[in-house]
Amino acid sequence: MTTDLTGSRLAGRREWLGLAVLVLPALLASLELTITHLALPAIGRDLGASSTQLLWIVDGYAFLLAGTLVVMGALGDRIGRRRLLLGGAIAFSVLSVIAAYAPNPEVLVAVRALLGVAGATLMPSVLALTVALFTEPRQRTQAVGIVIAAVSAGTAIGPLVGGWLLDHFWWGSAFLLPIPLMVVLVVVGPVTLPEHKVPGERGLDLPSATLSIAAVLAVVYGLKQVAAAGPALPACAAIVAGVACATVFVRRQRRLADPMIELRLFAGPAFTTATLTLVFGIFVLWGTNYAVAQYLQLVAGLDPLAAGLWTAPPALGVIVGSLGATRLARKIPAGRIIGGGMLLSTAGFVLLAWIDPATPLGVLVTAMILVSAGLGPMMALATDIVVGSAPADRAGAASAIASTAPQLGGGLGIAILGSIITAVYRADMHDTTGSAGETLTGAVAAAAHLPPTEAATLLTSARSAFTHGFGISALVAAALTALTATIVLAVLGRRGGVHGGVEGQRQ
Structure with a gap:
């Protein structure tokens, strides 16, 4: 064990090996949701799920995840973060098998909700263990950036592997993909991860x-x-x-x-602003990713694997943005990096607002790269500000806030931006009866049973209506990111310490 000039303990080989293990559940955090987005059209077709049920298959997971994260973070402080992480991994694996073989939409919605509860044990434990392993500020910032990059990598890997599975197997195979990661975590975790919990006997x-x-x-x-x-x-x-x-x-x-939550943490403007930035940033990211997955398959007509290939470059943008931001934060105040990134995302959303069914996919991908690269710094640096502001005995609770904020924002983003698209679609298709007038999925299914000319007319109208709603949701996202960038630059933009960046936020 070595220390730096300030007396902080520098991480060694064991700590970095532990971080490598923690990357696995971090990958799962986005892998699960990304795969579900791609599988929705097949689930709607094979299980006959309604538009409301399809939204709840996604929302049920996100909402229960958000609703129980604070509780799980506090529970990890009391029973041990490694114990909670491993127990949650086992529960997640069992529930994933049940979801893969769900016989109807009702069962799948219920199991997805339980998966949300199991998933809530993962990210608070990952962040709390990361903070416990890396106490030196710069190393902690780097480690948090790696965890966030792993979450982003799941966004890149999920569509590729999930798309291949959906092309070759039934939709349930996508829910089995996280199981190998969880098996490795359960086997290797006890050896590489030390147990961390708050001293003393405390009940929840x-x-x-x-x-x-x-x-x-x-x-x-x-x-x-x-x-x-x-x-x-x-x-x-x-x-x-x-x-x-x-x-x-x-x-x-x-x-x-x-x-359970140290409310005094919110007295600091940096902590509060960073938390709200996570909420709004993931709100627009998840909501837009949900719409893009539908667009690529139902408007552009791509199969799941091709759709996954087109979503990979934006996911890499998040990885580059999050890892690059942790290096820039050594010289530039984190608030300026976060605010500048949010403005870049605003430009991407404005470009998305002009997308129509005839727009080349390269334009869509370029817009999403701008969005993702701009939000990457926010994910890494805002998370580090939140978890780094808490005392050691509240690491789990602070990590839960850092996890709850984006998950809550993401759930709301899917629900609200998805509902905006649905509302515009229904308004534009008000003369169409049946499921075709409710969702684009319904229109595609109905068109399969119509003569070619009528099918083409229906699909043209339905795709235009969906894209209209998609454009409006992109303008909403652009307004939100521009507003958030303004607040971040005003509150955090001039804050910087000796090293600039994240450490300056705490001074």
Whole structure:
């Protein structure tokens, strides 16, 4: 063991080997969702899933993941982060097998929700163990950047491998892909990862856990319903109930001697701004990735493998952006890097807004590379600001916030941006009856049973309607990234320490 000039412990061979193992569940974080996006058309066709069920197959996982992340982060602090990580990996593997052989959409939606709970054990544990392994600030920033790059690599690998599986096997094979990663983690993890938990015997506050889960699920469900069908009474009631649960949760945390979330962390503008940046950044990224996966298969007419090949370059953009940002942060304040990246993403979204069915795919990919490369720095540096702001005994809780923020944002992004596309599609196709007037998937299925001329007319109208909605959702994303960039530059842009970058955010 060695130390630097400030007395921080420098990581050695064991720590870097442990990081290599932690990369596996980090890969899974995006691998699972990316594969599901590609499999949706086949699931809709083979299981007869409705548009609502298809959204819930994605949203159910994302929402339960977001709803239980804080609880799992706090639980890891108490029972041990390695123990939680390995237990979650085993549960995830078993549930993946059940999902692969789901006989109907209802079972698949339910199992995906349980997969979200199992998945919630992974990223908080990964980030907490990373922070515990790497205490020297620059090494920690680099390690967090590698973890985020691994998440991005899953976005690149998932479409390629998942597309190949969907081309050669049934849709359920895509859900079996994460299992080898989990098997390696369960076998190698106990040898390479030291156990980390907060000293002392502390129990998990069950009322806080219940309030946390209820608040997230109720608000997310209500917002999803508002986006899909307008501000109806049940949706508004769900949002009010969620806000009420969140209010009670916050008040309870202030009274507890051992709270699940250290609310004092949010008193720092850097911490709060970084957290909100993660929410909004992943909101636009996940929501757009969901739409692009549908566009490539249902508008451009590509098979799953070809669609996966076209999504690989943007995923590499995230990897380059996140790894490059950790190096730039040694000389440039992190806020300027994050804000500049968000502005680059804004340009990409503006370009996406002009896409139509006749646009060459190269233009779409170029726009997505701009979006992904611009969001990469945000993912790495904002995450490091969040996890690096917490004391050692709250690493799990801070890591849970760093995990919850993007997952919650991503779930909302898929729901809200997806609902915008659906609403525009239905408005443009209001003269069309049946499933063809509800979703592009339904239109493609209906066209298969029509004469060639009628099928071509229906598909032209349906693809145009979908692309119209896609363009509007891209403009919404552009406005959100531009606003976020402005806030980040105002709050964090001039903050920098001796080394610039992330360390300067804490001063």
